[in-house]
Amino acid sequence: MFRFALAALAALMIGPGAALAQQGPLHIEIDEGVIEPLPYALPSFVAETGGAGEMAAQISQVINADLSGTGLFRQIPENAYLQRFSSFDTPVSYADWQAINAQALIVGGVSTSGGKVVVKFRLFDVYSNQQLGDGQQLAASPQSWRRLAHKVADVIYSRITGESGYFDSRVVYVSESGPKDKRLKRLAIMDYDGANVNYLTDSSTIVLAPRFSPTGDRILYTTFETGFPRIKLMNVGNVSGQLLPEVPGTMTFSPRFSPDGNSIVYSLEQNGNTDLYKMSASGGSPARLTNSPAIETAPSFSPDGSRIVFESDRSGGPQLYIMPAGGGEPTRISYGDGRYGTPVWSPRGDMIAFTKQAGGRFFIGVMRTDGSEERLLTASFLDEGPTWSPNGRVIMFTRESPGAGGGAQLFTIDISGRNLKKVGNAGGASDPAWSPLLP
Amino acid sequence: MNFAPKAVILLAVLGLAACNNPDKYGSGNGVVDPGGAYGSGTGDGSVSQGSISDPNSPAYFNAAVGDMVHFVVDQSTLTDEARNILAGQAKWLNAHGKYSAIIEGHADEQGTREYNLALGARRASAVQEFLISQGVAGSRLRTVSYGKERPLAVCSSEDCYAKNRRAVTVISLGAGS
Numbered sequence: 330m331f332r333f334a335l336a337a338l339a340a341l342m343i344g345p346g347a348a349l350a351q352q353g354p355l356h357i358e359i360d361e362g363v364i365e366p367l368p369y370a371l372p373s374f375v376a377e378t379g380g381a382g383e384m385a386a387q388i389s390q391v392i393n394a395d396l397s398g399t400g401l402f403r404q405i406p407e408n409a410y411l412q413r414f415s416s417f418d419t420p421v422s423y424a425d426w427q428a429i430n431a432q433a434l435i436v437g438g439v440s441t442s443g444g445k446v447v448v449k450f451r452l453f454d455v456y457s458n459q460q461l462g463d464g465q466q467l468a469a470s471p472q473s474w475r476r477l478a479h480k481v482a483d484v485i486y487s488r489i490t491g492e493s494g495y496f497d498s499r500v501v502y503v504s505e506s507g508p509k510d511k512r513l514k515r516l517a518i519m520d521y522d523g524a525n526v527n528y529l530t531d532s533s534t535i536v537l538a539p540r541f542s543p544t545g546d547r548i549l550y551t552t553f554e555t556g557f558p559r560i561k562l563m564n565v566g567n568v569s570g571q572l573l574p575e576v577p578g579t580m581t582f583s584p585r586f587s588p589d590g591n592s593i594v595y596s597l598e599q600n601g602n603t604d605l606y607k608m609s610a611s612g613g614s615p616a617r618l619t620n621s622p623a624i625e626t627a628p629s630f631s632p633d634g635s636r637i638v639f640e641s642d643r644s645g646g647p648q649l650y651i652m653p654a655g656g657g658e659p660t661r662i663s664y665g666d667g668r669y670g671t672p673v674w675s676p677r678g679d680m681i682a683f684t685k686q687a688g689g690r691f692f693i694g695v696m697r698t699d700g701s702e703e704r705l706l707t708a709s710f711l712d713e714g715p716t717w718s719p720n721g722r723v724i725m726f727t728r729e730s731p732g733a734g735g736g737a738q739l740f741t742i743d744i745s746g747r748n749l750k751k752v753g754n755a756g757g758a759s760d761p762a763w764s765p766l767l768p
Numbered sequence: 769m770n771f772a773p774k775a776v777i778l779l780a781v782l783g784l785a786a787c788n789n790p791d792k793y794g795s796g797n798g799v800v801d802p803g804g805a806y807g808s809g810t811g812d813g814s815v816s817q818g819s820i821s822d823p824n825s826p827a828y829f830n831a832a833v834g835d836m837v838h839f840v841v842d843q844s845t846l847t848d849e850a851r852n853i854l855a856g857q858a859k860w861l862n863a864h865g866k867y868s869a870i871i872e873g874h875a876d877e878q879g880t881r882e883y884n885l886a887l888g889a890r891r892a893s894a895v896q897e898f899l900i901s902q903g904v905a906g907s908r909l910r911t912v913s914y915g916k917e918r919p920l921a922v923c924s925s926e927d928c929y930a931k932n933r934r935a936v937t938v939i940s941l942g943a944g945s
Contacts, residue, residue: 508922509919509922510918510919510920510921510922512917514917535914535917537881537882537885537917538881538882551885556912557912558885558912558913578910580885580889580912580913582882582885582886583882583885596882596885596886598885598886598889598913600893601844601889601890601891601892601893601894601896601897601911602890602893603886603889603890624883624886624887624890626882626883626885626886627880627882627883640880640882640883642883646842647880647883668879670879670880670882670883671880671881671882684880686878686879686880689878710924711877713880713881714880714881729877731924732922732923732924733922733923735922735924759881760881
């Protein structure tokens, strides 16, 4: 069932004792660009049953890593805290937290019993002397303890920023090993923070550019398992896959789901010419969306499913174009210097992330859907292939270092251009695709 | 919550391992490892290379005729040098009807992954069209692109990029279909 079948993760509101849910002044407006992270306190969650101490400490650590990792929050070190919580219900002494300049306080408790981990937490607005939102209780099996922590962090992030979080999510990517001219590639899936890596294929053949279905239960990718690039559709739950049908003598690659999950847009190459096609995810004959002697590839749907942004070299070098989802006359949107590729529509629908090449370097950037307000967020020898966090605030991408010993790693950057971070997995990795927020 | 144990995942993917992969990535020196870079491709596609001194051997084709042509940045146009090599390839293929060929197109690392896959296909197709124009039956030729996935040279400067922008004609047994 893997980790997507998450029905068992139950959330409850915690009743009495909790103040009324009320929006206090504790708030970060992300759009304003947060330079100074909001200081918060999170005393290690109270172990409410015997033996829950280690779990409580680990969950606290993951919540802190999530929150601090955004660059929007800063944890005040625990040794500065004046008040200790012997119980989850210990009354908050606001003055003690104001004294250390904590703006937010998170108090939690962890219990383990009957094969379940239960986490309770409350968020307090220190300077308003009140609780922010209801307390919540979440339960899951012990293997899913990291998800519990991510869920708590998502709620806290959401209450303070007013936006949905992105911590309880996963990334499918290509794990890389071996020398540059004999690179071994295999499909892998991990938590957004690099934890819980699972391999979905072995390394016997080249695999490229996986993408999640809108519900995260299926993955599309390109495989060379027949000796030629072909598209494969994998069910994440049982890791079973099937090659999509194709016209003999053609190559197919660059597959993407439509936002409703019912159709697949992809590149088909015949006699050296690559165009975009669309087929139903359940089979049926493909429809041709573009018809030009140029290369058309790297499609990405708008979130409402009405339009597709893609890469084409019909004007000479590769540039970005938008067309209706059923095909039709495309409009060019990229006009800056250099070459533009791998456009990806943001989950909010207002921006397009892309790879740009200019002056012998690669950049990850974003622009409005009409091509205006282009901003480059990163620059290096080779940055490529952006993917959006579920809330559209962070972009993950591949960064490859040069030379014979060069290798690929995954990085994230805020769309503000701040907080560049390597995603914490040890080995080589490329072609990330971020899942939706898990249910 | 139900977790798929790792063993199940491994079992599921082992089934994919047995495939007939024609890739050779371009030897250029007459010594083609029929096992390919990963020990795959030992199925029907493998062919005995023979001796370089035997003009009827694939080894001779690779080394003496030349199995590889190179391209200018972003281009799939054949240079004069490429046309000379391909004319030799066509002559050899026309004289050795028991063989067919897979033409591999490649790109350097200065491009995005999926675009380079399409660019490699354009290059392979340019070679295929030229060979057909020289009398080789199209049914004996197939193309594949590796994009930037299989560089021959691994440095990150133009001398390596120039070697990697290539199309390689890989000889296989069979007169095609």
